[in-house]
Amino acid sequence: MQPIIEAIDLHHVYPNGTHALKGVNLKVNSGEFVAVIGQNGSGKTTFVKHLNGLLRATRGLVRVNGMDVAQQKVSDMARLVGYCFQNPDHQIFCDSIYKEVAYGPKNLGLTSSEIDERVEEALNAVGLIHLKNEHPRDLSKGQRQRVAVAAVLSMRPTILNIDEPTTGQDYRDGLEMLELIAQLNRAGHTILFITHDMRMVARFAQRVIVFRDGEVLLDGTTREVFREVETLRSTFLTPPQITTLAHAFPDLYSQTILSVSEMLDQTVALLNHRPVN
Amino acid sequence: MLEYIPRSSLLHRLHPLTKLAWAVSVMILSLIFNDPWFLALLILGVVIIGFIGKVGKETLVYLSALIVVAAFVFVFQILFRPGGDVIFTVFPVSWPVVGGWLPVTVEGLRYGFAMSLRMIALVSTLPILLSTTQPRDIVMALVDTLHVPYDYAFMFTTALRFMPVILSEVNTISQAQRSRAYAVEGWNPIRKLQAFGPIALPIVFIAIEKADRLGLSMELRGYGSKKRTYLRMLKLGFIDWFILGLLVFILILSTWAMAKGIGRISLTGT
Amino acid sequence: MSEIVKVEGLSFRYKRGTTPALQNINLSVKAGEFIGITGPAGAGKTTLLSCINGIIPHYYTGDLKGKVEVNGLVVAISNFRELAGQIGTVFEDPDFQMVSISVEEEVAFGPENLGIPSNEIEVRIQEALQKTRIGHLRERAISTLSGGQKQRVAISAVLSMLPKVLLLDDPTSELDPIGTHEVFSSLSELNRQAGITIIVVSQDVERLVENADRILVLSEGKLALSGTPREICLKRDILESVGVRVPQVVEFTISLFSHLGRPISETSLPITVDEAVPILRGMFQEAGVL
Secondary structure, X not given: OXXXXXXXXXXXXXXXXXXXXXXXXXXXXXXXEEEEEOOOOOOHHHHHHHOXXXXXXXXXXXXXXXXXXXXXXXXXXXXXXXXXXXXXHHOOOOOOHHHHHHHHHHHOOOOHHHHHHHHHHHHHHHOOHHHOOOOHHHOOHHHXXXXXXXXXXXXXXXXXXXXXXXXXXXXXXXXXXXXHHHHHHHOOOEEEEEOOOHHXXXXXXXXXXXXXXXXEEEEEEHHHHHHOHHHHHHOOOOOOHHHHHHHOOXXXXXXXXXXXXXXXXXXXXXHOOOOOO | OOOOOOOOOHXXXXXXXXXXXXXXXXXXXXXXXXXXHHHHHHHHHHHHHHHHOOOHXXXXXXXXXXXXXXXXXXXHHHHOOOOOOEXXXXXXXXXXXXXXXXXXXXXXXXXXXXHHHHHHHHHHHHHHHHHHOOHHHHHHHHHHHXXXXXHHHHHHHHHHHHHHHXXXXXXXXXXXXXXXXXXXXXXXXXXXHHOXXXXXXXXXXXXXXXXXXXXXXXXHOOOOOOOOOOOOOOOOOHHHHHHHHHHHHHHHHHHHHHHHXXXXXXXXXX | OOEEEEEEEEEEEEOXXXXXXXXXXXXXXXXXXXXXXXXXXXXXXXXXXHHHHOHHHHOOOXXXXXXXXXXXXXXXXXXHHHHHOOEEEEOOOXXXXXXXXXXXXXXXXXXXXXXXXXXXXXXXHHHHHHHXXXXXXXXXXXXXXXXXXXXXXXXXXXXXXXXXXXXXXXXXXXXXXXXXXXXXHHHHHHHHHOOOEEEEEOOOHHHXXXXXXXXXXXXXXXXXXXXOHHHHHHOHHHHHHHOOXXXXXXXXXXXXXXXXXOOOOOXXXXXXXXXXXXXXXXXXXXXOOO
């Protein structure tokens, strides 16, 4: 099966000379739920912005759905790859949620009834259909974030790139946002989300890509990546607390622990001298 | 180029007032004289001073960017300045209706050169001033010595500080909207106007919100009282007085020259 | 130890608000304490900070009841100049709380506003930068710094006014993990070594639990919980009901002990990984697993 996203020897040098990506090679298959992590300046955001053509490769190749992104316009890539920015206020400019979510489809040149259909669909997906005539500025930050997601969903992209879905939010809103994203993944979207929140990574991501200094430092399943404690530490990243706790007993916990309930089950089993599955 | 560049040079050591006086003098001179040769010499002088300040290369880059604007001014002045001997006309005389329109005259050429050089001269000192003087020192000179109200001086330097930040926000907004298939193509003016909203509205909203937050942060740190001090209270040194004296001398000399008609050419085609 | 911040019966409703933002808040902070404030969005955390540093009622008006005093000054009737010498505030956004181009200018800004003589300003700058360990960044342009460095500049810019209390409103939410670590390390050092009273609003429960002497949990304008980190962590049910989570180590230990029918008290509750490891080891050894 051909990967839906492919980066081959991808380099990016910013106008000011910063060499932000130094030969990145990655493949993402359709339907994957990937977390992209790393310190600020590691290249993670730079990489993701190449997928819809916002940034162009200085050297190397980026293919999405088999197409060379360099040959496509950003407005055309929007049909395939959606990018949700961290701050919804960077996007929101209409006076009603409906218009906001309709903006993307309108730019794609769809008919009025098609636009209607997509707006309804997108607002339903994020649970805001009842607020469709409200002014976005009257909503809470968490709600505006969901409006921003809906505004991208309405273009029906196969791939969704989400920049820091939980930063600056409280626990509940952040969790709801990630559950929405998980739902979208189950519905078939390929998801890449950039985040600093290791607990959310452990809870939701199937695969984790770690960036450091413009290169891919680690790439594997969540368990595989969180096992590499020393490597993560070299870029000042720490796995979730519970994972770190289990790492203190490497001979007892056979697998990298990703959640409190896993830790609980395995610890109880250990204490009862039962074999750990 | 509009940011302070820390280097060690004579200019960096001068009092901001001296540099301000120099900038103003250049502006006055560029308005007194209108002979293109004098104006070109003036600009050359500014460039030399830029090199003395070790920001010569940056000055040249800035001026070359100005040339584009100057070229517009040049063409505009030539075409719409009547009078004098016609060299050629943009629309050949043989053409029907528009034949002979938009004459290019000798006076027009001279005027074009003069105006575009004047324009360059007027703004040429700004980057040198800003790259060799720390904003805080400019504020101090304006407020403490020239008694400019603090708020105005402060507004100017704060605007300088936030320009790159705002530009970066605009860039992010542009990327966000382009990700939603926002595209500004073609020359349709109506589309161009519509395209304004998705970029302008978010930045205005964000800027207002953040300005509010910034104001708060300033007030909480005691901003707004009459009596304030400065970390660096610079004093005019011997070199500063010498240069100020020199500038006064040059200005007097120029005024005399102007009265005598030196450095001025007749631009009215009579 | 003296009481440096006193909040009595504080209630507040914004001018355009339909519901009260704060209801009957009582808080007493002793000099040198490290206080953490947490709670879901809209709980009133920022409003509470604003009532302590004077933003309410001097900047935002509304229906204010109760009394707030900082080091003896009544906030509602003192002006910002008077308050600036007692209390400094650091905000969430690293970029839009600083006005200057260079670090040095920014840290000088506060004292300059207060009319402090030049030579004393110089001393204050040096000390403030040293306290946050960014002396080497003095000549740098703020725009070239990382998020964590910027926030430390913001902290220094406040410290140069020699406040007794440092308020911080979600200072690390926009930062990457390194930045968060740098800021909290600075805060911890400031509190332990320089004795500065610190009040931090944050969603980062792990950091608050690690560093704070006391934690306040706000929900819907009311004080839902108040106590030492351990006391708070034991009240998991209340925390969950208002939407605040506990550190994973705490969640795990409480669940484990409950499953095993063991009682758990404040003294035996681990709140960090370092505390949990020996407890877990002890249990494994007891069970003959280790």
